[in-house]
Amino acid sequence: MVTAGNALDNEQVSIPAYVSVTTDPISVTDLVRHVSTTHAGAVVTFSGDVRDNDHGRDVLSLEYEAHPTAQTILEKVVSQVAAKFEVEAVAVAHRHGPIAIGDAALVVCVSARHRGPAFDACSALVDEVKAQIPIWKHQVFADGTDEWVNCA
């Protein structure tokens, strides 16, 4: 559980959060279980899966590299973002290491009483996690070239 202190209004906000940076395959079912409660009416889940193409080029294989601080930073980002929404619980997992095409690299799962906050929080978490987590993506293309995504 990650406890988020909202610095703006000195109000303590604590949304139960499961956060994982892992080389293991991500189980969406497990993450959903982490956020399930009998009084949460809505669960919204995002799964960011590895594609077989990027900008029209066929991707043969890819690998994510994580900085040693990735888990700590992910916990901080998740608790800060979750605290802004009326949600019951959140679960976020980011995978690193080699990943097979079609496997999930990032999964975000949010439960809430109502679906509006569940959708909003899930979408905001995906945006902020992707922007802030120190993880890099290395793609090898079918034509033999390779690239670190976002690095010219």
Next chain:
Amino acid sequence: MVTAGNALDNEQVSIPAYVSVTTDPISVTDLVRHVSTTHAGAVVTFSGDVRDNDHGRDVLSLEYEAHPTAQTILEKVVSQVAAKFEVEAVAVAHRHGPIAIGDAALVVCVSARHRGPAFDACSALVDEVKAQIPIWKHQVFADGTDEWVNCA
């Protein structure tokens, strides 16, 4: 597969859609499998679960009743809404009959190349399906009273 014809501009749009009105428990894993493709980078899933309370009253048990046209109408709504978004595939299941607290009554799953359309389409599908599907919800409360939701 449901094929949607867009009457407004005579353009034929066909988004692969799995649609089910069922008394069986809904498997989110199965629905996700229905929308998965190796070139869809984002999968967004909504699960509307049965809550143990409503407007502050404890819910003991509940049951959904479906009109015989529910499957046909769901197919129509899903294909119309899906055609408005840049998505790869959608899967929608609505359960009826008795449902245990915590089980899913409605699950909507959308895959897309990019996460924006996946979130938008999933949210729009939930709104339109809930508004248009001829299904009723009967709740029995802990205090012995019961109600048909939305009927005074």
Next chain:
Amino acid sequence: MAVTVRLFAAARSAAGMREVQLEGATVRDVLDALQVTSPAVARVLPQCSYLLNEVACRDHSASVADGDVLDVLPPFAGGAH
């Protein structure tokens, strides 16, 4: 004309019956006959929508034929959310 009226959800609960055969020349006639047969259902009808042979029917002056099926649909579970 003999029309089969099918009652769903809150309409069925209020009327205490699932289905009834009623006479009339129009949808309005049949609904009037329904309220005579089951005064309790009158409370629910203002919120209801109707299907004639499973097609939406908003015009209550529409004619009905022998064997037609008129469905009485209370507001759907998700309609107001």
Next chain:
Amino acid sequence: MAVTVRLFAAARSAAGMREVQLEGATVRDVLDALQVTSPAVARVLPQCSYLLNEVACRDHSASVADGDVLDVLPPFAGGAH
């Protein structure tokens, strides 16, 4: 001051090394020394951010101490999406 510089992702690929010990009194000194040691990394550095002992470091005039660790971080995978 002897500082350990750790290179990640595209910076490591460009430099062809994962870690190097360099001398300097400030972050800027150490980065200048890095570009002398590995001219190939110079192309990547303008896009990079830095951590000094795993804390974000934007002020390149900051002093470094013996044993400090300076991490070179290229843009993250999700940063531009």
